[in-house]
Amino acid sequence: MSDPIDVAAETPGDGLPPLREVIATHGLDARRSLGQNFLFDLNLTGRIARAGGEIDQGTVIEIGPGPGGLTRALLGAGARRVIAIERDSRCRGVLAEIAAVWPSRLETIEGDALDIDVAALGEAPRRVIANLPYNVATPLLIGWLRHASAFERFVLMFQKEVVDRLAARPGTKDYGRLSVITQWLCEVRPLFDVNPRAFTPPPKVVSTVVRIDPRPQPLAPARMETLERVTAAAFGQRRKMLRASLKALGDAEALCAAAGLDPTARAETIPVEGFAALARAVDAAGSV
Template sequence: MSKALHGHKARKRFGQNFLHDQNVISKIVASINPKPDQNIVEIGPGLGAITSEVLPLAQSMHVVELDRDLIPKLEFICDGKGTLTVHQSDALKFDFSQLADGDHSLRVIGNLPYNISTPLIFHLLENHKVVRDMHFMLQKEVVDRMAAHEKENNYGRLSVMTAYFCKVEPLFLVGPGSFNPPPKVESAIVRLTPYETLPFPAKDLKILQTVVTTAFGMRRKTLRNCLKKIISAEEIESLGINPTARAETLSVETFVNIANYIFERPAAEQS
């Protein structure tokens, strides 16, 4: 790996931090547990630290890489280890459903750039029906927010929408020294497993997203104040919810109940 690193400087604009700790790489690969004939796609493979270990076990995989200068190095490192299909693309704009060969067929992995990790997670959640599971290296703070439950300080929009679609399992921490260059934050590995059947299905996903985003838009305000343009305090109370409560006290199920009420109420009542 040192030869591969030579001559390529990590690019800040791409959020590049290259993983080099072999113990960590081995733990990540063991967590993924890749098998032949699985439909594996890696986001941001970089210099192939994980790719070169997963590919021989999976025999074939797709990778999505934005930095075109890395692609020849990646292909060289992975030569002879299996069939590698490279998509030179921005993962935020990439249509992951085009790689699916059935429902819940994709296994998505990656060391996600910190600067785009949250919007990228939301982009992938939109494709939840074609994804079997996701294993990501993320900033520890992001993983903590994903795994947070109601009434916890870091519970927010990311927590609610991730838990709506997926089972969230933080796996282990990764220190800055495992990367080149070392990031200024601690990292963590998380496993996200989309539900085949949603526990609390929303009748209209866009309404749910609007309710959640609006409710957390002004965290210190009550539901009565945050949501007044889309639902009245009386309607909130009719659902058995205290309108003076704050967003961080509401469960995923409660947010879905609010969204479904808004969807189902007569058109004359829609604001």
């Protein structure tokens, strides 16, 4: 026997129909090829919207709004302007209905977020608040981090294992390239987990909402391109000592000495500042 549907938990006080009705009316069955899992629970969409902070200023950018549950929560929470990027043309009508309720506050861009310069959208401060399609979530984040200074905050939902990697500390099994790059540029704060049953269809994994705040300056001086190459080399052979894993970058022993690191250490034990020092050493040696 299935659980009863709590319609009140799916119907915001905005005069628009419940999300299940919206989906039925517009034929919005979630498609796996688009990484779609629709979130209906208004308690959760409200929490996500509130985690964005002062959204009555600047621009909120949402990726993959689908039937508009989070979009409605953002506008209902006072977002001054929301720019929603959606590649599924079936959602055009739904988003138009939402825009009619909040005139001049919702703009929809039909397209693939991977192909759009999100850092140039709207007015600052920019916040990206989204339940990201899991099949493109990490590439999207890496792309935005290349322009981290253009954003005030990210409030994003990923698979829990991705958030574990984003927030991982040195010496743990989840610590890796994504941890280093993200923490070098931002402060990472996991907020709360979301049970698969909150979605339609339920994903096979637990999800986690995370807040990522870009730092005024990176944690330590380095060039991002070099830092990416250094971490790729180090974590590409994470079981090996640095003197072995960094050979592709030049004289590994000399690089470690210049960075003040033990060449017998392994990548998973090196703090973010240590990788930044390695990147500076590589650039100084002209190794990359």
